[in-house]
Amino acid sequence: MLSAALRSAVEEIAGTEQLLVAMDFDGTMSPLVPRAEDARALPENAAAFAALTELPRTSTALISGRALASLRMAAQPPQRTLLVGSHGAERWFGPAEPALELNAEQTKLLAAVSQIFDRVAGQYPGVTVEHKPAGVVLHTRQADERSAERAVALAEQALQTLPLAPHRGKQVLEASVLQVDKGQGLELLRERSSATALLFAGDDTTDENGFRALRAGDVGVKVGEGDTAAEFRIDSVAQTAELLQLLLAHRRNVLR
Numbered sequence: 153m154l155s156a157a158l159r160s161a162v163e164e165i166a167g168t169e170q171l172l173v174a175m176d177f178d179g180t181m182s183p184l185v186p187r188a189e190d191a192r193a194l195p196e197n198a199a200a201f202a203a204l205t206e207l208p209r210t211s212t213a214l215i216s217g218r219a220l221a222s223l224r225m226a227a228q229p230p231q232r233t234l235l236v237g238s239h240g241a242e243r244w245f246g247p248a249e250p251a252l253e254l255n256a257e258q259t260k261l262l263a264a265v266s267q268i269f270d271r272v273a274g275q276y277p278g279v280t281v282e283h284k285p286a287g288v289v290l291h292t293r294q295a296d297e298r299s300a301e302r303a304v305a306l307a308e309q310a311l312q313t314l315p316l317a318p319h320r321g322k323q324v325l326e327a328s329v330l331q332v333d334k335g336q337g338l339e340l341l342r343e344r345s346s347a348t349a350l351l352f353a354g355d356d357t358t359d360e361n362g363f364r365a366l367r368a369g370d371v372g373v374k375v376g377e378g379d380t381a382a383e384f385r386i387d388s389v390a391q392t393a394e395l396l397q398l399l400l401a402h403r404r405n406v407l408r
């Protein structure tokens with residue numbers, strides 16, 4: 153059950169002139185699973201999100217750490233949904249959107265990080281690497297606890313020689329060659345959709361930049377446990393459906 157305060161905030165934001173519903177994917181729309189390629193939104197989350205996409209004066213967006221191609225594959229979003237991938241480094245706002253391009257220095261740095269992560273993953277069973285256009289992710293969800301800790305520590309140590317700031321997420325260590333975050337991604341989405349208010353939900357440490365970028369009248373919802381700058385919280389990915397369905401019902405009422 154959503155808290156009374158969140159229900160009331162959802163009712164209020166549903167009345168805004170131009171609404172943006174921006175959702176994180178993994179851990180928010182989709183349960184976390186061992187292999188990133190197997191993640192899918194819960195059907196009830198996807199259905200409520202798709203129904204919001206069809207409404208007038210309403211935009212939907214997915215804002216994810218995933219590469220755009222991987223986000224599209226896993227989320228299979230409605231055609232009109234705006235997409236921000238790689239934590240803000242990649243975006244798709246329409247067919248004219250240029251693809252991300254790295255300069256020579258960034259390309260070299262990406263190759264160096266990839267080499268380090270591949271080498272580390274090769275030493276620990278269950279540790280895998282996800283390569284993205286502007287970053288690399290060391291996944292430890294399928295490794296035992298000791299191997300996971302060692303692999304992350306080894307990779308962090310090796311990365312010290314490189315000019316980047318890796319961060320830990322949910323059983324991942326991630327390094328990007330571009331300094332972008334979900335706060336910047338949300339600002340782009342706000343501008344692009346001409347939103348007068350936005351609802352953003354996310355579960356991971358990188359979503360905190362998004363919560364910090366929210367303004368008066370926006371609604372930020374943290375999914376699950378952990379410190380957060382979000383004003384509201386829901387327990388789990390299953391409750392995301394309750395949140396989106398409530399927003400959908402109020403928005404439909406307002407638009408009648």
Ligand SMILES: O=P(O)(O)OC[C@H]1O[C@H](O[C@H]2O[C@H](CO)[C@@H](O)[C@H](O)[C@H]2O)[C@H](O)[C@@H](O)[C@@H]1O
Nearest residue numbers: 177178184185186188216217218293322323324
């Ligand atoms: O911003 P998000 O959409 O939440 O993306 C964050 C990372 O999500 C993916 O990793 C997470 O989900 C995987 C599948 O459930 C899980 O195996 C992993 O342990 C999680 O950390 C994705 O693979 C990363 O690239 C994203 O940065």
